[in-house]
Structure formats: C-alpha cells, structure tokens
Amino acid sequence: MREMTHADCDRVAEIRVRGRQTAYRGLMPQAYLDGLDVAEDAARHRARLAGGGGRVVNLVAEQEGEVTGWAAFGPYRDGDAHTADAELYALYVHPGHQGRGAGRALLAETVRRCSAAGRPRVFLWVLRDNARARRFSERAGFWPDGAEEAFEAGGVAVPEVRSVTVPHARPVTAPGA
Template sequence: MKADYLRTALSFRLAAPSDAAEIARIHVKAWQAAYRSIFPAEYLNSLSIPKRRALWSELIARGMPRIMLAERDDIMLGWIAWGPSRDNDKGRTDAEIEAIYIDPAHWRQGAGRMLIDEAINAAASEGYREMTLWALEENVHGLRFYKALGFALDGVFRTERLGGCEVCETRLHMAI
C-alpha cells in the first residue's frame, strides 16, 4: 500500500537548469549522511554545494547524463543520473546509473526505488538491455538496496583515491 501511495504522490521529470542548486544540496547532504563511516569528517564537511552546483549546471546543459527528479508537492526528494555505460567493456545496449541520491530527510520512503524504476523503464524504451551501477564496497546499506531491486554483482571492481582514502567500488548489473 505504501509504495502505491508514494507512486501516486510522487512526480518525475527531467532536470532543468534551475534545479542545479537543489540537486547540489541533496548531493552534498546525502554524501555527508551516507558516507560518514567511510570518509573522514573533514573531507565530508569540505564538500561544497556551490562547486557541485556548477558541476550539475554544466551536466544539465550538456544533456548527458540524463538527470531525473522525484518530487512531491514541488519539493525535490531526490534525483538519479543515468546514460550510456561509460565502461570500456560494455556495449551500445548497456546503460549506467551514474548517481542516485535522496535527501536524507526522505530516506526509506520509496523515492529511490521509484527513481531507479523510472530510469530502467526509460532506458529500456530507448533500446538498452542492461543497466549497471557502481557502489562503494563499504556502502553496505546501498549494496543491500540495489540487490533487493534485482541488481547483482558482476565481479568487476575498481579502486579510487577519494577524500584522502583509497576506496573500492564494485559494479552491479541487471538485465532490463
């Protein structure tokens, strides 16, 4: 019942340039909340909403990745960015969720699940047959969430240096 209510209460749309500031705010707040046990507090506290706003303004203007918003009563709850896979071992029918963030005040209310559903449906309608995403190995809650939606680990990993830490990301995939 809750998911049906939320589906009717939420609206989805592509981001406009005027959305960049709110996208940036959610991006920073979600990072600070979700990754506080992974990255140092000093790094998380240094994340800049104005810098993220500039990044998202540029990406929205470019039109890639596609950025879809979830809103209720004109309040942005979260967003998802997706497009063609950026991975060298993937082909033309592979899409990728590049990022998904929900305002921490709205976590665990179904917006993330519905944003992923919307992105998968949009990708399938454009001829994509697989959706991938990368997640931090230490992001136990995120990995559990993605697996519950039907994503599976595909055995591909990468290591990056971020915020003074070396972190490992694992790729997940799903046929669509």
C-alpha cells in the same frame, strides 16, 4: 518524476552533498566529506546541463512540490568508450526524505527508460562497504558481477563494486505498482 532543469541545480546539489555526507560517513575520510561544497556542486550541475548533449539523463523526484531525490544515467562508460549498455551514474535522496519511495521510483524510472531505449543491461557502482545501498540495489534486481574498482577520495582509496540488472529479465517496479 521529471527531468531536471537549471532551476533544480541548487536543490539537487544540496541533495547530492548532504546525501554523500550522510551515506558515506565512516566509509570515506570525514575531512573529504566535510569539504564537499553545495555551491560548487550546483555550478557543476549547471555546466553539465548546459553542455550535456543529451547523453546523460538527469531525473528528479518530487514529493508535495519539493525535489527530494535525483538520479543521473546514460551510456555505460568502459574507460573512454561508451557501450550499448546503460549506467546509473548517481542516485541520491535527501536524508530527510529517505525511506519514502523516492529512491525506488527514481531507480524504477531509470531502468524503465533504459529498457525502452533498448539498452541490454544497466550497471551501477556502489561503495563496497555501503551495506544499505547494496541492499537497496539488490532489492531492485541489481546483483554484483565481480567487478571491483577503487577511486580516490581525500587521499584514500575507496573500493566500489559493480552491479548489473537486465531490464527485460526482471522489471523493477515503483512503490505501489
């Protein structure tokens, strides 16, 4: 586990795009998923890293020298305002490496860092119909709090539900811990 560097942008983009294409099949329009572009995503990651200002933390998980997962987190976004809480903006594991602990390790490290920074709660948004991701986050101590919003993907409204954990109340542990 380490912070992402510019050298990781291509691999992280591949993980994010392939992860979305796999996890969101049947939950988002296929044309939208097919249109996701690794090179464009990598360019966005490079731009965000260059101008990030330290508000967003990007972590990568490595297994046997290969980057297999990525997570990004920072202050919770409530409209245009940031709150004292934290938000896990994204967590993806390459489809070929799922089920090997990278996602759990990334989530545990995210919650650990948020707790160490004094963030009272950590929020995340999950596609409402993504049962696998919802089970994953619930096993880690994140529970839906009743908030639901939709975002547009390929002209279709895709509903998300918000989940929350209180880092000091129920610590999230990495695999084997």
